Amino acid sequence: MKILLIGGTGFLGRAMVVEALARGHEVTTFNRGRSGDDVPGVEVVRGDRESAADLERLADGRSWDFVVDTSGYVPRVVGESVRALSGRAATYAFVSSVSALDGFPAKAATEETGGWPCAPDAGPGDGDYGVLKAGCERAVEQGFDGNTLIIQPGLILGPHENVARLPWWLTRIARGGRVLAPGDPAQPMQLVDAHDVAIFTLDQAERGVSDRFAVTGPAGNTTYGEWLELCRQVTGSDAEFVWMDAEFLVAQEAGAFVELPLWGGPASPEIDNFWSVPTAKAEAAGLRSRPVAETVRDTWAWLREIPEERRSFGRTTVHGMAPEKEAAILAAWDARPA
Template sequence: MRILVLGGTEFVGHALVETALAQGHDVTTLNRGNHAKAAKVTSLQGDRTKPEGLRALEGQNWDVVLDTWSWDSYVVTDSVKALRESARSYVFISTRSVYQFPTAEGADEGAPLVEGDPEAGRDGAEVPYGEAKRGSEIAVEQGFPESYLHVRAGLILGPRENIGRLPWWLNRIKRGGDVLAPGPQDLPLQYVDARDLAAWTISAVERGLSGPYDMVSRSGHTTMGEFLSTCVEVTGSADARLRWSDPQAVVEAGFAPWSELPVWIPPGPDHAGLHLSDTSKVLAAGLQCRPVQETIADTWAWLQSIGGEVQLRPDRPRPGIGPDREAAFLKPNAE
C-alpha cells in the first residue's frame, strides 16, 4: 500500500513508520522537518497549522492516511478536506480521553463521549485534550464516513516515549536508595507498547477494519508491583529498595497520581476509568501485547543509548517527584 503518515518522527508516529516499512509498504511522511527522516521514506515538509502547510501533498494519491495529531481539531479538519479525494481511508490515532471521565469499570467503545467540534482551536481558544481529539474524530468521520479507523489509545509506553513516564521510573530506580512505591502491589495496570499499537494498526489497515477500537491491553496485563520490580531488575540497581506505601497516605501527603507518580492511580473511580476497561474488541481483532519485561528492558536500552535524558514533549508536564519530598515522606515511615 501507499501510506501517508502525517508526522512520523516521534514515538507513536515513528513506530507506525517503522512497522509499515517492515511490512513492505511505500511510506510518505509530512512534517515540519525538525527531525531526521527515516531511510526508505519519501519525506515531505509542511506545517499543518499554516495556510500553505499541506501544499506538498497536492497531485498525489495514497491508499491510507495515518494521523497522530494531538492538538487543535481544525488542523485535522483541514487535512481531511485536503485528502478526501486523494486517499481511500483515514486512520486517526485518538485517545480514550474522548470518553466522559471517569468511565465506568468495564467500559468499552460504547461509553459516553465528550463533546467535540471539528473547528475547535481555529479561533485561538485553548481546547481540552479529550475534546480536541473528539473534534478531530468527527472531522475524520465526516470526510471518510465509510472508511475511517479510530485507534483510541490508553496509556502508551515503550522506547522513544517522549512523555517521560516509564523513563522517569527507570532513572529514579537506577539512582537507588529508598524508592516511594505507591501501592497496592497487586493494583492492575492497563497500557499498550507503542510498537504493538503500530503492529495492530498496520494490520488493521491491511484487513480493512473500520470504526473505533480502544487500543490498550487487557486490565491486569501487569500490576504496579510487577511493573516497578521489573524496573529494578532491568536497571540492575544494586541498592534500590521499593518502599511500598498505602495509597491513601500517598495521596494525603499531596503526591499527584499519574503526573508526580507516573502510571499510578490509586484504587477508585479514576483508576477504574484508566486501568479497568473492557478491551475485548481490539483483542478479538488481533492485538497482541508483548510482556511488560520486554517493554521495560527495551525502553531502558533506548534510554541508555541517548544518555538517559529524554527530550520531552513541550505540551505535557514533566513527570516525577523531587528527592527531598520523597525522602521526607519515607523517613517517618522507616521501619
C-alpha cells in the same frame, strides 16, 4: 502500499513508520521536523498542518493508499488536514485516545461508548484533551470521503516514549537506594506497547477497515508492584522499594500520574475504570499484546544509550518527582508515629 504518516518522528508515529517500512511499504511523512529525527527510508515533506499552503503543497500531485494521523489534537486543525487529503487516499486512520470516550474515566467504558460532546470544528480552548480528541474523531468521520479508522489507545509505553513515564521510573530505579513506591503494589494495570498499537493500526488500514477500536493491553496484564520490579530487574539495580499508602502521599502533596508516573492516587472508580478498558472487539479483529516485561526490557535497551542528563525528551511537562522532594517524603515516612 503507499502510506502518508502525519507526524512520524516521535514515539507512536515513529513506531508506525518503522513497522510500515518493515512491511515493505512506501512511506511519506509530513511534519515540522521538531520532535525527532526522521526514520531513514521515508520520503520527508516538511510542513505545518495548520498551514493551508503547506497542506496544499503536500497533497499536490500525490496520492496514497491510506493516511495515518498520529498528531491531531484540535478538531478544527484535524478537519483542515482531512479536507486537504480527502480523495487522496482510500482510508484515513486517526489515532485518538480512550480519554475521548464520553464520561471516561468517571464512567466505565464499554465497546459501545460514544465520544464526549465536541464539535468537529472546535478550537484549542473548547475542551480538555479527551473532549477535543472526540471532536477530532468527528472531524475525520464527517469530513473524509472514504474509509475512516478510529484508534483509541490506552496508556502506551515503549522505546522512544516522549511522555517519560516508564523512562522516568527506569532512570530513578537504576540509581538505586530507597525508592518511594506509591500506593498498593497489587493495583492492576492495563498497558500497551506502542509497536502493538502500530501493528494493529496498520493491519486494519491495509484491509480497508472502516471502524473504531479501543486498543490497549489486556486488563490486569501487570500490577504496579510487578511493573516496578521489572524495572529493577532490567536495570540490575539494588533499589529498595518503600511502599507508602495513598493517604500518606496525599498528605505529603505527592502528585498522581505526573509526579509519580502512572500512580492514580487514592483508590476510586475512576482509577479502576482506567485500568479496565474493554478490548474484546480489537482482539477479535487481531490485536495481540506482548508481555509488559518485553516492553520494559526494550525501553531500557533504548534508554540506556541516552545520557541521563539528556533524558528530558523535549517535553514541557516534566514527569517524575524531584530528588529533594522524594528524600523529604521518605524522611517523613520514617518519622511517622508507629
